[in-house]
Amino acid sequence: NPEEGKAEFDLKVQNGRTEFFEDQKTDTLGYNGNYLGPIIKVNKGDEVKINVNNTLDESTTMHWHGLEVPGEMDGGPHQGIEPQSTWSPSFTINQPAATLWYHPHLLDKTGEQVYKGLAGLFYIEDENSTKLDIPKNHGINDIPLVVQDKRFTEDGDIPYELDMRDTMDGFMGDTILINGAISPELDVKNELVRLRILNGSNARAYDFNFSDNATFYQIASDGGFLEKSVEMTNVTLAPAERAEILVDFSKYKSGDKVTFRDTENNIMTINIIEESTEKTEVPKELVEIPKYDKGKIVRSREFIMSGSGPMVTINGKQMDMNRIDEELKLNELEEWVVSNESSGGMGMMSSSPHPFHVHGTQFQIIERNGGKPPLNEQGWKDTVMVKSNEEVKLLVNFKEKGLFMYHCHILEHEDSGMMGQFIVK
Numbered sequence: 001n002p003e004e005g006k007a008e009f010d011l012k013v014q015n016g017r018t019e020f021f022e023d024q025k026t027d028t029l030g031y032n033g034n035y036l037g038p039i040i041k042v043n044k045g046d047e048v049k050i051n052v053n054n055t056l057d058e059s060t061t062m063h064w065h066g067l068e069v070p071g072e073m074d075g076g077p078h079q080g081i082e083p084q085s086t087w088s089p090s091f092t093i094n095q096p097a098a099t100l101w102y103h104p105h106l107l108d109k110t111g112e113q114v115y116k117g118l119a120g121l122f123y124i125e126d127e128n129s130t131k132l133d134i135p136k137n138h139g140i141n142d143i144p145l146v147v148q149d150k151r152f153t154e155d156g157d158i159p160y161e162l163d164m165r166d167t168m169d170g171f172m173g174d175t176i177l178i179n180g181a182i183s184p185e186l187d188v189k190n191e192l193v194r195l196r197i198l199n200g201s202n203a204r205a206y207d208f209n210f211s212d213n214a215t216f217y218q219i220a221s222d223g224g225f226l227e228k229s230v231e232m233t234n235v236t237l238a239p240a241e242r243a244e245i246l247v248d249f250s251k252y253k254s255g256d257k258v259t260f261r262d263t264e265n266n267i268m269t270i271n272i273i274e275e276s277t278e279k280t281e282v283p284k285e286l287v288e289i290p291k292y293d294k295g296k297i298v299r300s301r302e303f304i305m306s307g308s309g310p311m312v313t314i315n316g317k318q319m320d321m322n323r324i325d326e327e328l329k330l331n332e333l334e335e336w337v338v339s340n341e342s343s344g345g346m347g348m349m350s351s352s353p354h355p356f357h358v359h360g361t362q363f364q365i366i367e368r369n370g371g372k373p374p375l376n377e378q379g380w381k382d383t384v385m386v387k388s389n390e391e392v393k394l395l396v397n398f399k400e401k402g403l404f405m406y407h408c409h410i411l412e413h414e415d416s417g418m419m420g421q422f423i424v425k
């Protein structure tokens with residue numbers, strides 16, 4: 001970039017043909033390509049302008065998931081981008097280093113457009129992320145992993161057709177992809193490697209782990225670094241959640257293989273290909289997070305998620321573009337009590353977990369089911385898993401004005417109307 005502190009990007013929303021299987025092309029959607037989009041990299045403090053050019057013959061929108069920007073730049077259902085037109089939001093990056101993402105948010109159509117391939121990562125870097133002694137070599141030891149699931153027909157197509165079960169629990173595929181690839185292989189040196197994992201699936205939650213039950217360290221949650229790295233052997237991510245983890249491959253030899261998997265699927269083979277001379281150390285202290293002060297809570301609100309399938313609601317209501325559900329004030333600390341009273345989906349088949357997401361802010365979780373949240377939920381978050389009969393308490397404080405959404409990030413639930421609007425004044 002010629003001008004320090006300024007960044008401009010062009011994103012073209014386009015039809016694509018993707019070769020998921022050899023010699024077979026699938027109709028997909030992508031940004032500047034056939035499937036998914038480029039990683040947008042910005043620095044804290046940057047003035048950013050993004051030109052989103054819609055070349056499709058249907059409308060779309062572009063939402064910056066996790067970004068703290070004014071409502072009119074947020075790209076929710078009100079900022080439609082008509083076919084053959086361009087939307088150019090601009091904003092200043094005013095939040096810490098994080099792995100965020102972007103995706104469309106058209107009313108009732110988010111599930112389909114994301115499923116077809118519209119999503120991309122959005123990295124923010126800052127002084128701290130630059131200074132920290134962690135892997136930063138993109139594609140070498142700092143690896144983006146966008147995890148999604150698909151259901152292919154025999155011809156390799158991915159029609160977005162919902163059956164009864166999809167409508168109830170959300171669309172789940174039987175094939176897991178990483179960055180658009182089926183059963184990918186990743187070559188690494190036997191050194192410390194950073195994986196930036198996004199659950200970009202419509203509805204599936206994963207419990208990621210490694211075939212040898214190796215321990216790893218989570219260093220960041222949705223909205224940035226955790227205060228301290230958290231040692232773990234598995235990390236659960238609901239749709240839209242992110243985790244950055246450090247995996248120490250120094251105990252392996254060249255030629256070894258490890259599988260990255262979840263409880264049901266082997267997802268990616270990691271080949272250790274080279275002996276590294278780099279010394280490997282996981283930093284313990286990562287960042288200081290200014291913790292909200294409970295004593296400063298101005299107001300408390302309840303968000304009760306209930307119903308099932310097409311009848312899913314928040315506070316008994318379904319999304320209405322012409323109704324504003326909540327009114328907030330800028331810079332006032334609020335406590336949001338989010339609970340899930342949904343009983344099973346189809347009869348006893350499912351328990352209807354709902355990942356609750358709030359636009360325009362990163363929040364702090366102070367309570368999960370009456371106790372402290374786990375360590376890896378004690379950093380900045382924008383999406384939180386709330387299972388049946390669970391209750392979480394969040395502290396939120398808006399730095400930007402405008403109209404925003406909150407919703408379940410199971411995209412079929414969102415599209416069924418499990419979403420509400422709030423205005424920050």
Ligand code: C2O
Pocket residue numbers: 063065103105240357359405407409
């Ligand atoms: Cu990831 Cu309302 O969105």
Ligand code: CU
Pocket residue numbers: 063064065066357358359360
């Ligand atoms: Cu969002």
Ligand code: CU
Pocket residue numbers: 312353354355408409410413414418
């Ligand atoms: Cu839901």
